[in-house]
Amino acid sequence: MKIEKIIKTETALPLSKKVVINLLYTENWIMDKINMVLKPYDISLQQFNVLRILNGQKEKPANLSTIQERMVNKMSNTTRLVDKLIKKGYVQRVTCPSNRRKVEITITKQGKSFLDKVSLEIEQFENQVTSKFSEEDLILLNNLLNKLRSTN
Known part of the structure; x- marks a missing residue:
């Protein structure tokens, strides 16, 4: 479906605006x-x-x-994300005893197992959406998106 129909406009959009909106x-x-894929996994x-x-x-x-x-997503609050993953048992955080500012974060076995299961569904989604x-x-689209980001 064309983007003009989706956003319900009959106005002709300049091509650059149309691309950005799309x-x-x-x-x-x-x-x-x-x-929607991730929601059942909380x-x-x-x-x-x-x-x-x-x-x-x-x-x-x-x-x-x-x-x-x-x-x-560079805007993510990494500390908060890690804290949530610790509560779920998927990652662990270890503070260095000699340097309390040094914090090391690793994925747990439970986190790896969870990731393996969810990754399969994400991969199925990625294959479906690009089918x-x-x-x-796909190579052309990737190259065009890389080119788009390289303009700044």
Whole structure:
């Protein structure tokens, strides 16, 4: 469906405005769908992202700034996200006894098990949402999005 129909406008939009509106609308559409996948697991996309980051550390602890740097959504409150994941038993935080400012965060076995289960559903969603595209389309779309971000 065309973006003009979705936003219910009959006004001809300049192409650059149309692209930006379409990107924003599509981002929200994808976020809504991902949140529906994650909702039964009582986890937010940002929390899921933290688990993926920690899992990608390959048993090596991370600190809050490392997690923040690797977050997809840079506006996330990393401390709060980690605190919520600790309460769920998915991550652990260890404070260095000799330097109380040094905090190391790792994913727990329970967190890995949870991540494995949820990752399968997220992967199914990603495959479903991109199923209308060929591999060439996906490569082109990725390249165009990378090019878009490189303009600033």
